[in-house]
Amino acid sequence: MLNVMEERDIQVRGYSLRLPLDVVVLASANPEDYTNRGRIITPLKDRFGAEIRTHYPLELDDEIGVIEQEADLLATVPEYLLEILARFTRYTREHPAVDQRSGVSARFAIAGAETVAAAALHRSAVLGEEVPVARVVDLESVIEVLRGKIEFESGEEGRELEILAHLLRKAVADTVREHLGGIDLGPFVATLEDGHPVVTGDRVSAADLLGSLPADEPVGMTVDAIAARLDADTDGERAAAVELALEGLFLARRIGKEADDEGQTVYG
Template sequence: NRGRIITPLKDRFGAQIRTHYPADTDTELAIVDQEAHAPVSVPGGPRLEIPGFMAEVVAEMSQLARQSPHVNQHSGVSVRLSISNYETLAANAVRRALRLHEPEAVPRVSDLAAIVTSTQGKIEIEALEEGREERILQGLVSAAVLAVFRRRVPSEQLGPVVAAFDDSRVVHAGDDLPASAYAELLGQLPALEGPVLALAGSESPGVMASAAEFVLEGLHLTKRLNKDAAGGRATYRGRG
C-alpha cells in the first residue's frame, strides 16, 4: 500500500494509520543503504561503486516529489521509491560495464533516465496531458541533480571551467562512453580536473567519469553551459 490511509482499518476501527516519510535526505539515504539490494559483484565481473553524490540524487528526488504540486500527496511517495531507483541506477551501471568490458560499474548522470522509467507507476502524477508525466519526472530528476550540485560543488571552482568553453569547445557525454573517454577529456580540459577530483574524492576512473558528467550537468542546470541531448548522448558547449 502506497497511501497514507489504510482504508479497511479506518473503516473497522474508525482510526487513521499514517505513513511517516523520511524528513531529510540523510535519513532517506540511511534507509536505502540498509534496504537496497544492488547487483552483487561476481568474480571476473565489474566492481560496483555508487558515488555519494549519485546516491544523494536518488534520495533528493523522492524528497522533492513529496513537495511537488504535480504529485498526488494523498497517495504519498514511499521510501521504497528511493530503494527501487537506487537499485535501477546500479543495474544500469553494471550493464554498461559489462557491455564495455570495464572493471568498474559506476552510475552517472546519463544513467538517470533509467530512474524516470522506474518511477513511472510508483507515484501518482496529477497530469491530464499525455506525455506530461514523463516531463514532470524528468523535471524532478533535474531538480535533484541541481540541489545536490549546489551542495556539493563550490561555485568558486567553476569559473575556469566555464571560461574554458569560450573557445567554441564542445564536450560529449553519454551512457555508452567508457570511463577512458572522460580521462581523455580531463587531459584536454585541465580546468575541469580540479572540481571533478574534489567531487569524486577518488582517482578511480569510473568515479572520475561520473563526477565529470555531474559537473557538466550542474553547469548546464545553472545556465552556464548549453546542452543538446538525444537518447543517451549529450553535448555540452559554452553559452557564448
C-alpha cells in the same frame, strides 16, 4: 483474530483449539485513504495496546540512509547520486501535481538507486569496464521506471514525465550547489567555448569521457579539485564527478547540452 486475542482459541469447522499461551499480535496497515481494502475493523483495532503512526524520513540524511540500507546495488553508486535521488523523492512528495494521498514511499528512491546501478553495470559489461560506476547520465533511465510508482492528480494527465524530469533536474542542481559550491568551474566553460566538446552517454566509458577533456593545466586542476571534493579516486569515480559538474553548468545555463545522432550526450 478476535478469538485469538480475547479467548485464546480458534474454531475450525466447529472444533475449538485452545492456545494456552500469551499471544502478542503485531499488525501494519496503510492509511485508510490509501486503499479502501484491508482495514482493521474497529472491535479488533480497540484491542491493540498501542498505535504508532509513522512518517517519511524528516531529514535528507535519513532518506539517504534508508536507500543505502535497503537498496541492492550491483555497481558503485556515488553518495551524491543517492542524494540526488533522495532529494528527487522529497520533491515529489511536495509537488501539488502528485497525489499525496497515495504518497511517495521510500521504495521510490530505492528503486531509483537500483535502476541507476543496473544502468552502470550494463554499460560496464558492454564496454568491458572493470568496475561499474554510476554517473549522472544513468539518471535518465530513472524517470521511465519510477513513473509507475506514483499517482498523479487527474488534471495532470500527459505531463507526468515532464514533471518528473523537472524535479530531477532541480534535485541535481541543488546537489551540485551543495557539493561543488566554491569550486571555480570556469576552465570547463572556457574549454567548451574554445571548441572542445565533452562527450558522454550510456555507451561512453569513463576513460573516453576523461580523454575528451583537454590536457591543459587549468582543466586538470579543476578536475582534481572536483575529485577531491567528491572523494573520487578511480577513473570511473572521476568521470562521474566531472559529469556532475558539467550537468551543473548546463543547469546553470553556462554551457549547452544536446544529444547527437548516436545517442551520446555532448556538452558544448
